[in-house]
Amino acid sequence: MHDLVHDLAISIAKGECSVVTKTSTPAAGVCHLSILESGQEVTTQLERMSKVQTIIFKTEQPMSILKACISRFKYLRVLDLSNSSFEVLPNSIGSLKHLRFLDLTGNRKIKQLPDSICKLYSLQTLLLDSCSNLERLPKGIRDIIRLRFLILTTKHTCLSEKAVGCLDSLRFLMIGRCKNLKCLFEGMEGRLTCLRTLVVAECPRLTSLSLSIKHLTALETLEIMNCEELSLTEMEGEDNQDLKLSLQKLIIIGLPKLEVLPQWLQGSANTLQQLWIVECENLKALPEWLPHLKSLHTLRIVECPNLSSLPEGMEALTALRLLGIGICPDLSRKCREEDWHKIAHVPVIYL
Template identity: 55%
Template sequence: MQERREMTHSFVRPRNVIGRDDAKKQILDLLMQQDADRNVNVIPIVGIGGLGKTTPAKLAFDDNQVVSRFQLRMWVCVFEDFNVARLTKEIIKSAIYRIDENFVVDGLPNSLKELLNDKKILENLGVDELQCRLRELLKEKKFLLVLDDVWNEDHSKGNQLEELLLGGCNGMKLAFKDGKEKEYPNLLKIGEAIVEKCKGVPLAVMTLASLLHSKFDEREWKFVRDNEIWNLDKKDGGILPALRLSYNQLPFHLKQHFAYCSLFPKDFEFISSQLVQFWMAHGILQSPDNEKQELEDIGELYIKELMSRSLFEDVDENYMFSYSFKMCDLVHDLAQSIAKGECSVVTKKSTLAAEVCHLSFLENGQEVTTQLEKLSKVHTNIFKTKQPASLLEACIIRFKYLRVLDLSKSSFEVLPSSIGSLKHLRYVNLSGNDIIKPLLDSICKLHSLQTLLPGGCSNLEWFPKGIRDIIGLRFLVVTTKHTCLLEKAVGCLDSLRSLWICECENLKCVFEGMEEGRLTQNVQLKSLQTFRIKDCPEFSSLLEGIQDLTALREFQIEDCPMLSRKCREEVRHKIAHVPNIDFDEYFDEDIGSS
């Protein structure tokens, strides 16, 4: 767990500061200037940690010239977690604190007056609502925003924040960061030549900017400018050569991960945790030899690296424990061209290469089944439409090395018992199948299984006891008709990292056999990091021994109205050490006080 740095603030006693007058004056001079060509002007203050960047910024922030010039002043600590949604909340909070400084509160829109009267409203706003409130707040106002302790290396997130500040505002953003920066004037001319080759296409410019932003060696910039790829394909305004250049510069392992994304259709909304599970199933997440990192954390790093190169876009962080993103159409085309022959989307008109390893089925029918006869090396089967049981049987019989089987939103009453023969299978997704009832003992033979997702299977009559023998299981989503889970099965899964309990209409407690809500010695879950309980209307009893889940990092209760306020507060106190705790406030007050 990353250690949280000490929060800073804008207050400093001038009489306690000696020898920083020149630094303060330099900042003031810059603040009093304004670039008419920019809505938001940025003043970076950089230097190694402990150099004393924050103190002169504090002195300038409270200077009378600054107070009179800017209608709004805001001070926000960033740290390494450059989460745009969190920062938006913090910016609004800081602004509200000083909102009556230079303009009349009566002139504010009603939505902002509500925030003044009840600041708790802010915590419940979604990302879109936060953006609207921020833009309302800054509209036509001259503001100063100080971002303190900026460590983030992903400049795309900084761009997201700047876009929020460009809502018709005139502002000045003062950011200071640990690190050293030097000017490289020759790179400017090289960069201008690269931009010209991009023919004014924003995605091309962004992609190559992401590639080069942290590189200061002229040879690397010249390599991009003079690369022969620019001569190979002139269509789309230079975007495809730019994308190919960015891809070619990827580390080898990231090329694998990027190509795998071609299995999904255009405009597909990826969920970070799901994509990481796919990669993990194929064994392509490797921890550095000198570090002990969780595979899930390594997968997150890979996703962020691809984002930093503009290969993923439209990031939405409004997912608990996860976030979504997409690939633009041209990037998707690039992934398909690279993965051709190894990854294929199957339709009735497809022509599949014999060496194909990963399949995504978009259609069904005899034509599709016939194409499978020449294949033997398939490791991935993703079904995007409802398929007949005969096709599933054919895949199980034919593909003995399957590692990923995605049957989400399928309609099988029962899984074929032959699934137990897939000894290499690591990922099974059954989510959304509302007619499946039993989960047969054959699934317990999948000793390599890491991810099992039967969430949303509303008629599932729970798992066989033998599931505890799947000792490598790391991610489990549960939907059951029972009032309690089977303790001796789930509670002994020592490798389990994530347990999500969702849409259980009858569930009252987590494990059966609990005495007055106590977590018994049979329940170990020593590695559990993410614990989520959602949409369980009868759920009323939490674990007394939950504090013994020492690896827990994230805990969420959502839409469980029978769980009392008292119980929530007791649990919150017991797991106060957990970095991410989220209890929604949805419950019946009459029941909640019991």
């Protein structure tokens, strides 16, 4: 922003927001803190405050400062400990009854969370991305009844109903960078019914999404990326004929074992708006029912070299506004020539 606007923002916010260094003098009534330095001088400044609701650790901090913050600021709403190097969290963290947002992203040394974290009944967002040594989630995690947003990296080989499926209030779930994970959602029949966004990324050993798609009636966005052993066939239910799903966006990237698009996608024939298929080298054909996706307005197909044609009836996709095809030599050539009539109605085409 412009320097004048920046100075105005600083001036307005200084009564509520402050950056804490060894030489700073934040007002006693400050509510939101970014802590840039550590040491006794910083601890002394924290002792003069009582109304703090947000704490962001911008540099490495000792356990003593974290414990001091927890014991003094009982009305904390936001605690950002991202990129720290804590091996454990203090049990006293469970006393923060008003905490809504806890960020532990990039804590690569932490192995487990204290059971007391399950007492954070107001917690809505928990970020555990890139916690690559996290061995397990606490057994009582189901008690965090308001949890809406969860990002998780773990050393687990299997995430079952007891790990995340018990979180019935989840709206957003991302499972990423799990090098050991082989199966996901085992025993979760009928769970996660409020989930709106699901992202599964960079799980190279994952072979199974044991997920009954028919229960995910609220799911709007599904992204599956860079899972080299995943084919999606295990997500097929016994009966896909009468599925009623709400999926609006499906992104599939880096699934070399994907050979066909899953049949359950037809359950979103009236709602799916965006479909991305990228780096699926063994996808040999698009399904004949693809033109049934009446709401589809964006279709991107990139690096799927075995695709050679679009299905018949593409003219029925009257809502399609953007078609992008890249690094698919045979498909691009055919679309320029004999299949041009299938896509001529699309306003924006990239080949």
